[in-house]
Amino acid sequence: MRYIKLRDLEVSRIGLGAMGMSHGYTGAGTDEAESIRTVHRALELGVTLIDTAEIYGPYTNEELLGRALKGHRDQVVLATKFGLIAHAGAGPWNLDSSPNNIRTSVEGSLKRLGTDHIDLYYQHRVDPDTPIEETVGVLSELVEQGKIRTIGLSEAGPETIRRAHAVHPITAVQSEYSLWTRGLEERVLPLLRELRIGLVPFSPLGRGFLTGKIRSTEGFAEDDFRHDNPRFTGENFQRNLRIADEVQTVAAEAGATPAQVALAWLLAQGDDIAPIPGTKRVSRVEENTAADAVQLTDEQLAKLAGLPPASGDTHTEAALRMLER
Numbered sequence: 001m002r003y004i005k006l007r008d009l010e011v012s013r014i015g016l017g018a019m020g021m022s023h024g025y026t027g028a029g030t031d032e033a034e035s036i037r038t039v040h041r042a043l044e045l046g047v048t049l050i051d052t053a054e055i056y057g058p059y060t061n062e063e064l065l066g067r068a069l070k071g072h073r074d075q076v077v078l079a080t081k082f083g084l085i086a087h088a089g090a091g092p093w094n095l096d097s098s099p100n101n102i103r104t105s106v107e108g109s110l111k112r113l114g115t116d117h118i119d120l121y122y123q124h125r126v127d128p129d130t131p132i133e134e135t136v137g138v139l140s141e142l143v144e145q146g147k148i149r150t151i152g153l154s155e156a157g158p159e160t161i162r163r164a165h166a167v168h169p170i171t172a173v174q175s176e177y178s179l180w181t182r183g184l185e186e187r188v189l190p191l192l193r194e195l196r197i198g199l200v201p202f203s204p205l206g207r208g209f210l211t212g213k214i215r216s217t218e219g220f221a222e223d224d225f226r227h228d229n230p231r232f233t234g235e236n237f238q239r240n241l242r243i244a245d246e247v248q249t250v251a252a253e254a255g256a257t258p259a260q261v262a263l264a265w266l267l268a269q270g271d272d273i274a275p276i277p278g279t280k281r282v283s284r285v286e287e288n289t290a291a292d293a294v295q296l297t298d299e300q301l302a303k304l305a306g307l308p309p310a311s312g313d314t315h316t317e318a319a320l321r322m323l324e325r
Helices: 032-044 060-068 099-113 132-145 158-167 188-195 234-254 258-267 282-293 298-305
Strands: 003-006 009-012 049-051 077-082 118-123 148-154 172-176 198-202
Touching: 003 198, 009 077, 032 060, 032 282, 049 198, 060 099, 077 099, 077 148, 099 118, 099 132, 118 132, 118 172, 132 148, 132 158, 148 158, 158 188, 172 188, 188 198, 234 258, 234 298, 258 282, 258 298
Parallel strands: 049 077, 077 118, 118 148, 148 172, 172 198
Antiparallel strands: 003 009
C-alpha cells in the first residue's frame, strides 16, 4: 500500500468506508463478526483511513468501529462526520451545524468510537442556517482542545470551501466521485488543488454498480439506498448497464476486476486523492486494496474517461437538496 498526504495528514492511498457494515445497503448490520474481520484485514493490508459518521445507524456504525479498533487505534486515521442529526430537536436527517450541536456531536462520537481524538472530522452536509465561518470556528476550537486533529467538509461547493478555509485550513473534502459521477471536476477539484486540500471520493464504485455484479435491482431491500435511487431504477438502470460493460471490457484487457479498474482510474487522477470504497466483506477489501497495484495504460485511461455520463441523478430529490454544487 502506498501512502499520500491529504494536506498534512498522511493516509493510505485506498481507505475503507464502513457505512455499509451498519447502514444503507441490503444486509447491513447482519454480520458484525465479518465486519470486524474486514476492518482487521484492512489494517493488515496497510489501510489506515477508515471512515464513518454518527448518522450511520444512527450511531451503530461508530459503535461497531469502536469495538473493531480496540487495541488498534494507533494504526488508524479515523474519520467521522457530524451535522445530519439535530440533537436538541428534530433528530436524524435534519441539518444542524450550530455550535452547540457540534459540541454534542463530537462528545458522542468520541465515546462511541472509544477514543480521545478524531483524526478527520467532517461537516457531513452544509447547513444553510448556520454560517460556515461559525461552524469552522467551533471546529478550530476543537482542534485546539485536541478533540479533533483536522477539519473536513463533505459535498460542499466552491464558495463554502473557500470561506471555510479562510477561517481554518481544511484538510479534505469528501464528495461522490467515480467514473459515473464526475461533476466536481469543473469547479471543485481545481479549487481543492489551488488550496492544497485533499479529495476523499466516496462511492468510488458507483454504489457497487461499477463492479459489474449488479444486473438486476430485484434483490434490494426496501431500506437499501439504491431501492429508489434514480440511477438504479427503470430505463436509467438499463442504460447504465452499458457503462458497467465498458468497465468490464477494460478490466479484461488489464487483467484486473472491474472494481479494481474503477479504483485505478480514480488513483490516476492525482496523488491528492484517497478513495474510500465501502464493504463489509474480507474478500472485497482484499480486492479493493489490490487496485493500488493496477497500472492502466494511457489508452485504457482515455477509454474510461470517455465513458458516457450516467443516466439519472445521484440521489433522490430530497437528498439532492442537501448537496452543494
